[in-house]
Structure formats: C-alpha cells, structure tokens
Amino acid sequence: MTQSKVKTDPAFPLPDRMRAWVLDDPGVLSLVDKPVPMPGRAEVLVRIDAVAICATDLEIIAHGPPALIRGGQPFNQNFTPGHEYMGTVAGLGPGVDEYRIGQRVTVEIHAGCGQCKRCREGMYTACLNYGLNYGEVDKGHRANGFTTDGGFAEYAVNSINTLVAIPDTMSDAEATLVVTAGTAMYGLTELGGLVAGEGVAVLGPGPIGLLGVAVAKALGASPVILTGTRDNRLRIGQELGADHVVNVRNEDAVEAVRRITGGKGLDYVLECSGAPDAINQAARMLNRGGRICLAAFPHEPALIDIAYIVRNNIYLYGIRGEGKSATHRAEAFMSQKRFDATKIHTHTFGLHDLPTALRYARERIDDAIKVVVTTRNAELARAAAE
Numbered sequence: 001m002t003q004s005k006v007k008t009d010p011a012f013p014l015p016d017r018m019r020a021w022v023l024d025d026p027g028v029l030s031l032v033d034k035p036v037p038m039p040g041r042a043e044v045l046v047r048i049d050a051v052a053i054c055a056t057d058l059e060i061i062a063h064g065p066p067a068l069i070r071g072g073q074p075f076n077q078n079f080t081p082g083h084e085y086m087g088t089v090a091g092l093g094p095g096v097d098e099y100r101i102g103q104r105v106t107v108e109i110h111a112g113c114g115q116c117k118r119c120r121e122g123m124y125t126a127c128l129n130y131g132l133n134y135g136e137v138d139k140g141h142r143a144n145g146f147t148t149d150g151g152f153a154e155y156a157v158n159s160i161n162t163l164v165a166i167p168d169t170m171s172d173a174e175a176t177l178v179v180t181a182g183t184a185m186y187g188l189t190e191l192g193g194l195v196a197g198e199g200v201a202v203l204g205p206g207p208i209g210l211l212g213v214a215v216a217k218a219l220g221a222s223p224v225i226l227t228g229t230r231d232n233r234l235r236i237g238q239e240l241g242a243d244h245v246v247n248v249r250n251e252d253a254v255e256a257v258r259r260i261t262g263g264k265g266l267d268y269v270l271e272c273s274g275a276p277d278a279i280n281q282a283a284r285m286l287n288r289g290g291r292i293c294l295a296a297f298p299h300e301p302a303l304i305d306i307a308y309i310v311r312n313n314i315y316l317y318g319i320r321g322e323g324k325s326a327t328h329r330a331e332a333f334m335s336q337k338r339f340d341a342t343k344i345h346t347h348t349f350g351l352h353d354l355p356t357a358l359r360y361a362r363e364r365i366d367d368a369i370k371v372v373v374t375t376r377n378a379e380l381a382r383a384a385a386e
Helices: 055-063 178-191 207-218 231-239 253-260 278-285 306-311 326-335 351-363 377-385
Strands: 017-023 029-035 043-052 084-092 104-107 155-159 163-165 200-203 224-228 244-247 266-271 286-294 315-318 345-350 370-374
Touching: 017 351, 029 351, 043 104, 055 351, 084 155, 084 178, 104 178, 163 326, 178 207, 178 266, 178 286, 178 315, 178 326, 200 207, 200 278, 207 224, 207 231, 207 266, 207 326, 224 231, 224 253, 231 244, 244 253, 253 278, 266 278, 278 286, 278 306, 345 351, 351 370
Parallel strands: 200 224, 200 266, 224 244, 266 286, 286 315, 345 370
Antiparallel strands: 017 029, 043 084, 043 155, 043 370, 084 104, 104 163
C-alpha cells in the first residue's frame, strides 16, 4: 500500500522513515531506521506514543517462542517486538471510517484471520492460522509483536478490530495497561463471567495477577484472595481490592484459603504465577465443581494430580491473551475509574533507552512491576517529575 492511497491529515504529517528496534541474535536488539508501514483495507496506521513491557516480550527476545516470523524463529528477520502499546491514529487505510485521524487508541494484540472455526466463534487469540502470514501465504492473521511487527517503534499498522478508543482523561501509560487488564478479564470471562458474590483466588502478584484482583473485585467477587511472595506487591493487591493477601513464604496458601473460607473453599482460581505446583494448589483451594484459569507460562512441564481434579469435578481452562473483546470491557472499567491500574506502573523510559527498560523489567530493579517506554518527550518529562 502506498501513502497516496492512505488517508492522512496535515496535522499529523507522516515521515517516510521511523526509528524501530529489531531483534538480531537472541537477546540482541538494534535501533534501526525502517520505512513507515502503510495500512491496507480495514487497517489504520498508529503513531505509537507508549508501549509497556510484558514478560512475554522478554521471552521472545531471549528465546524466540511464542513469536513466529516467516514460519520460524524471530531472530535476524528484521522483526520488531513489543505488543502492549497505545497511540494516536495517524493514517486510515481504504474504506476505514470507524476511527478518525488524531483519535487516541490502545490496542489488543490479535487480529484473527476471520475465516477459521475459532475466529468465527470469537476466539481470535486461538486463530487456527496463527503465524500464517509470510511468504506466499497470507491468511489475514496478525499478532503484532508476535507474528508481525510490534510496538518498539514509532509507528505500527493495526487492524481496526484490534483498536480500543480511549478518553483523554486516560494517560498514555495507563492506556498501555488496558491489554493487561483485558487478559485478566478474558480469564474471568472464560471461568464464567458472572463472579459477583463468588470467591476468587489469584495466584501470583505480577501485572496480570494484580489487575486480575482489580477486575475480579470490580465484577463483585467476594472474597478475593491474592497469594505471592513479595509483601510490597501484596500491599498493592490490597489497594486494588484484595480482601485477603497471603505471603506463601510465611503460610501455606491452601491452608490459608481454607481458613479464610471456613473450610468451604473457593469457586474460582486465576493462576498467574507459573509455579510448578500451582495447579495442584489451585485445585485444593476450590470447592467441588470449581474452576481454574491458567494465565501463566511455566518454564518446565508440571506434575499434576489429575485424579484429584477428576474426583472433585474441577474445570481447567487455559487462556491465550485477551480474547473475546475483553479489552473493551477492561477499558470501560478503567475509564470509569472502577480501579486504578496505574498502581502497577513503576518506571518510564524513552524509546532510545529500551535496553535499560528491558533490564529493569527482567531483573525487577527498584522492584519494577510494569515498565513503560514512551516516544513522547512530554510524557517522559511528566513521569520524571512524578
């Protein structure tokens, strides 16, 4: 698609080239000059204003999967990672009138092919054509930062189906967190959705776990119990709505849940820790017929007591990303100030300083939780002042 076929606005002039980080060898990123991509039909060009770092970004940069570029590893493919970004609509592809140039948006990652069985069911994060958009094959699937260029750059092309409009009252940094809250929302949606009055445990106070607490509480869950190993993160969990927190270094999590619930157990567990024995612990926190949602990627295979799960009629769900338009529901909660997602935003860096930002996220320097990278000097200056 050439720029002449893209609708633009003189108020948002488009350069021919942009700064972008590309993945070279494992663990090696280079800041390069790339052409500004042009949107096609049902696509827009987003000027990226801020992008948050996710643990999956760290996995992709170091190891490759779950990224899939041209049918293989993402290394040395001129691939730009990063997927939790927000920005401003800067160009419209042919026929696009759902958004306007200058409109602020945040994005979700996955645009399914729209033609496979899963996409037709609304499960576009489980698109059966994942990664099949290379070479002579283009099934229409996109997962920016996974199978197509992502957000560690100044511009990116997005399907209109991945955009979520945001109000001016929401800061750039907060807008990058919508997809994280959306992932938690998707997990609770798959567990049943209607959790008002139901007991929920969230295992692991990482970004998804902390916002999982916030979303569960906003949906009316009671009690909401958060388990983890870091007292400072557990305190943030309380600020986001956890009724009880359990430091598993000091108390057995299953025994704590049983004590809190008077031996009755819980209805749902959102597992965000990736710990080796997490599924077995989650199962023993539940009452019979309870449900577990797995939202973390363990590094090694885990030994699971399947007999206990079967005997107690426990349901096990795995989720990928932020499906079934969960980001729209999460954004609604955030714009209505139902919870303050910015409590998990701890650090801000400029795009040029991405390697430092990644190191803070990876090594949890200064107790980093969610690290945000901005391309806007004003936003960076505001973060520094705070």
